[in-house]
Amino acid sequence: QLQLVESGGGLVQPGGSLRLSCTFSRFYLDHYSVGWFRQAPGSEREGVSCTTRRGDSTYYADSVKGRFTMSRDNAADTVYLEMNSLKPEDTAVYFCAAGWNPLVPPCTVELHKEPYTYWGQGTQVTVSS
Secondary structure, three states, X not given: OOEEEEEOOXXXXXXXXXXXXXXXXXXXXXXXXXXXEEEOOOOOOEEEEEEXXXXXXXXXXXXXXXXXXXXXXXXXXXXXXXXXXXXHHXXXXXXXXXXXXXXXXXXXXXXXXXXXXXXXXXXXXXXXX
16 A cells, blocks of 8 residues: 655745655655645645656646646655745645556646545645734
């Protein structure tokens, strides 16, 4: 069973930065497409960013383009989400997820959550003054 553990959330002022980490255990990261998702209270879980298994494509939601950067370190079995210029509307629980499908790769520009099989427990990000 693949396990994902997020860390790095917290309270930050508007305009500030945070870096989230997601560490994989028991399996190799390079087997999976990986996505970051977030869920604010009373809202659906939405896609933030994802990267393909080989890391050759990365997609971002329009709301975070130019502010968030997703990266992966396969050797360390860790993916990151660097978040800059944070806004109050970025406040949410952030989740990382992993999926594998040789026919239909989970990571696409649509950032759907359904193709992902494994999920972390989430980390809270609060942007407030």
